[in-house]
């Protein structure tokens with residue numbers, strides 16, 4: 001994608017006259033477009049906000065929180081990033097897990113259900129699986145209510161294990177309860193960095209290979225803070241809301 005400068009906000013109007021003008025997803029490359037003067041009651045300041053459009057847009061998902069890393073992850077993300085955290089119920093119920101979840105939501109990110117104890121679903125009974133989902137539901141629902149936001153009801157199976165012989169019953173339960181099952185297009189394998197099976201360069205290469213609109217998986221790890229997010233920022237790759245994007249919803 002060509003790098004273009006974006007003029008945004010009322011401040012740009014103060015320039016007056018004809019302005020070559022672009023908006024995200026809509027670019028006029030030929031004719032200039034005249035911007036109408038604002039209502040005379042408005043006071044237009046001289047400030048011009050220059051926005052560099054992202055080189056690539058992905059949907060970053062960060063699994064297995066909340067952890068002691070969550071707040072650092074929030075601080076490391078680009079201010080425009082919107083990420084989906086798939087959280088584990090028993091971690092939400094421990095210590096300050098719930099408060100961290102509320103902080104995540106307040107910053108505009110989403111939280112999805114990633115089961116209560118992160119078991120292999122194929123090794124559980126259907127009753128156990130329903131408990132895994134519904135117990136986690138309670139904490140996530142409460143967090144969304146606390147911040148007055150609507151829960152988009154996203155679910156990700158631990159280990160990508162859809163439940164073996166209980167798969168159909170589990171999927172039916174999720175559907176009946178309004179859940180969208182979220183898989184992923186690219187696993188960054190950040191956990192391999194900590195086990196010594198992946199180098200810094202390999203993790204960075206995994207991040208760079210993510211394609212436009214890919215759903216990308218990583219975890220609440222040091223590698224995510226030190227390698228994944230800094231690489232996304234340096235490559236000008238932005239993460240968007242998974243739940244709100246119709247292009248993605250059809251792929252879930």
Ligand SMILES: [Zn+2]
Pocket residue numbers: 063064114118158159
């Ligand atoms: Zn997980």
